[in-house]
Amino acid sequence: MVSLCFEGQWKEFEEGTKVGEILQAFGIEDALGVEIDNELLDLQTGVFKSGEIKPIKRGSQGALEIMRHSLSHILAQALKELYGNVKLGIGPTTEDGFYYDVEIENKQLSVDDLRVIEEKMKQIVQKDYKIERSELDKDSAIKLFQELGESYKVELIERLGENIVSVYKQDGFIDLCKGPHLPSTGFAGAFKLTHLAGAYWLGDSKRPMLQRIYGIAFWSEEDLKSRLDFYEEVKRRDHRTIGKDMELFLIDEDVGAGLVIWLPRGAILRGIIEDFWKKEHRARNYQLVYTPHVGNSRLWQISGHIEHYSQSMFASMQIESEEYYVKPMNCPFHVAIYKSKVRSYKELPLKLAELGTVYRYEMSGTLHGLFRVRGFTQDDAHIICTPEQANDVIKETLSFTIEMLNVFGFKDIELFLSTRPEDSIGSDEHWEVAQNALKGALESLGLDYKIDEGGGAFYGPKIDLKIKDAIGRLWQCSTIQFDFNLPERFDMEYISHENVRKRPLMIHRAIFGSIERFTGILLEHYAGALPLWLSPIQARVLPVINKRDLDYAKYIQEILSKEGFRVDIDERPERLPAKVRQAQIEKIPYMIIVGEKEAQSNKVSLRSRSEGEIGIISIEELREIFNRQIPK
């Protein structure tokens, strides 16, 4: 017997009683399934577990998953009906829809085919076929799918632990599936097939590549529409387009894929970010250093990079019979700085920071704008401290990181603590100290966080911070991680209070992660409309009539430039509306419009990119408005 509870009321059922009957017994109507113990079950599934039941009603999040899952089956059925020789891979749900991986003999799908498939799917939905669940033992399931020629499904069943598998059937279409599913195809909501991609069978590059068809699905057309609008918005914010339009950076194939060239305006932006970063680090007693771009292979041998990271490193070069590598990380150099003399506990914590440019070999297919490149600058720091200092160090580092992210406009931050994985190095004591320091910092700062149990690197636990951008996407930039590996490999030591040699703790930490990637995120977050302090051009002076007003415009520009503001003039022989439009397109925060009136009163007319006309104000007032928006 199983006992199930709904709204405080307990009932007993035979094991394996179908969810549909159970719902009926509780008098629950129009549910598509239930959730018991975090597991979704549809109406036709038998219940073998006791616990509280949560009905999943049509329109709810849980029901969406059921519906999307059924849509992937409907997609598979449509493909079989249209193309015949279709072998099914897997067809799960995604964050906003579903996909199915299939192998189609003699047919390479194109985007145009998606509309045809969609039509077929709509027909299947319209026919409202009953979706039936049945269970069979492993052997007969294997036999069934062998007969159907579904070799991938056979492989899946063979990999499954269970002896009983479930299959779902609709209108002669049959698929291995643990469910849950809709009662019939007619329950499906609004959907759209969005794109095609290749995907290896079981994600293994040695296995065949299947064709993956992605779709999105929601209960209502409105929700579907708003998701499509979201994708449009994502496209509108694409930093690659914005970067090109605003002339910030360039990736040139003759220079090399994944290698970023910062154009003058982009260099201003990067310079502001870096100057701010340096100022804040100096203020917190970080010691800024510079290290070479290449290092002798002995260094990488000791650090373990050659053994464990060489597939991500650029090939070595031979210099006078010595082997050198372009650096993929800064850490070994910072360790060399640490080891350049005997260190006393009095020097700790030692905080070394560098905007260090590293190069990593990324496969060509993964390169993507500023987000995934082969050469990038890490805002790297290594903090070397005693175990006793770990708590304070982590707390300071964590709050510093959050403060920095806030200044750049990221107020919504999610934190993740990753703890010791199965295979790891380092003593139990060190793991204990390190994990407590991380946890203690999170708690004493009153921060919410999630734990990724066993998700730490083999060399130490870490806190990852993810920032939420203006349209709700999460980006991981910052990380604070312990490293028990390098101090060991490089035999790092300090002389303790008791005059004995001890091994220090080492912490890697980055706030932006990669300056390139962070800049890309900033551009997408602000959709190119950077705040005043980050804008390469902060204001543009627009003379109403060049012939008459250019001198006064130059006078205004000169005053502001001398004070350090980045101001240019639109001298084109255009009319004012055209100049305004151009400045708007370039997303320049302020337009300073000067004509006869302004020149006579020694004032300016200010227009903001976001708020339009502000009015005629004095230069002092203008200075005041600008200064208010620049972080100290």
Place this chain on the structure above:
RNA sequence: GCCGGCGUAGCUCAGAGGUAGAGCGAGGCACUCGUAAUGCCUAGGUCGUGGGUUCAAGUCCCACCGCCGGCUCCA
């Protein structure tokens, strides 16, 4: 790296075996104009690179490079 798509003027894109196009941008001229486009004129191209098929190749075939969407990897 793999699968698929794409690569034509500075940008966005049309042309699909038979004389390389448009809009925006750029340069010039006129207009003297007040908060998202004044008009006219002009220049701009080994159609990603290399090879092949053909009387003829942006157009068809092959290889390479790069970009886009995924997969994979992420010490």
